[in-house]
Amino acid sequence: MSNKYKRLFIALQGFENSGKTSTLVEVCNKLINEFKNAKIEQFYYYNKSFNPMNNQIPVVSDIAVVIESKNLTIGICCCGDLADIVQSYLTLFDNKNCDIVICPTRSQRSTVDTFYNYIYNNQDIYLIPLYKHCAYNYQSIQQNLNSKMAEEIIDLAKLRWKTLNQPVTF
Numbered sequence: 449m450s451n452k453y454k455r456l457f458i459a460l461q462g463f464e465n466s467g468k469t470s471t472l473v474e475v476c477n478k479l480i481n482e483f484k485n486a487k488i489e490q491f492y493y494y495n496k497s498f499n500p501m502n503n504q505i506p507v508v509s510d511i512a513v514v515i516e517s518k519n520l521t522i523g524i525c526c527c528g529d530l531a532d533i534v535q536s537y538l539t540l541f542d543n544k545n546c547d548i549v550i551c552p553t554r555s556q557r558s559t560v561d562t563f564y565n566y567i568y569n570n571q572d573i574y575l576i577p578l579y580k581h582c583a584y585n586y587q588s589i590q591q592n593l594n595s596k597m598a599e600e601i602i603d604l605a606k607l608r609w610k611t612l613n614q615p616v617t618f
Contacts (some may be wrong), residue, residue, distance in 0.1 A: 452571070453573065454572040454573075455547055455549065455570075455572055455573045455574070456548045456573070456576070456605065456608055457548075457549045457550075457551070457573050457575045458551075458576045458601060458604065459551060459553050459563065459575060459576070459577045459578065460550070460551070460553070460578050460580050460601070461552070461553050461555055461560075462555060462581065462582065463555055465553070466581065467580055467582050467594045468578045468580050469552065471594040471601070472524055472525070472551070472552060473526055474594055475524060475598045475601050476526075479501065479515055479522065480515065482602070485587050486573070497599050499572065502523070511525075511526045511527065512524065512525045512537045512541075512614075513526075514540075514546065515581075516568070517605075518546050521546045521547050521548075522547065522548045523537075523546035523548070523549045523551075524550045524551070525537040525538075525541075525550075525552070526551075526552065527552070529558050530559065531557075531561070532563040534551075534553070534559050534563060534588075535566070536564075537551070538551075538562075538566050541594070552580075561614075563596065568608045571609075572606065576604065576608060578604075580597070
């Protein structure tokens with residue numbers, strides 16, 4: 449199938465402390481648990497490579513994960529606060545030839561400009577923007593919402609990738 453879109457980007461946008469990082473770490477761990485053939489190709493924390501413990505990603509900010517499966521490479525970035533870090537992880541995902549990228553962005557400031565300039569300059573990207581709301585002062589509710597949103601992000605990525613290119617097989 450000929451299609452102008454070669455890559456899928458899902459941008460999780462939201463205010464500070466809205467649960468973007470926790471949700472995207474949950475996405476990483478759900479992908480790894482759901483698809484036993486998938487492996488963490490690399491785990492980065494401030495551009496330094498690490499091996500995750502027990503094939504699980506810790507809930508820390510400013511990480512990037514590259515997951516490889518049979519015919520798909522997924523890049524997941526869990527930072528969105530500093531424009532230079534966002535740019536470095538977008539470059540990393542380019543270098544790793546990621547087919548799907550899932551990353552956060554704030555709702556304003558230079559990280560948003562950095563992210564959307566990257567999208568504008570790469571016309572082969574199909575972008576799905578999502579907005580992350582938060583439940584302040586309700587920690588247990590927020591954790592449940594993060595988990596459910598992580599599942600929805602994975603389902604959305606599978607569905608959209610299938611319609612753009614081919615079925616997703618992990």
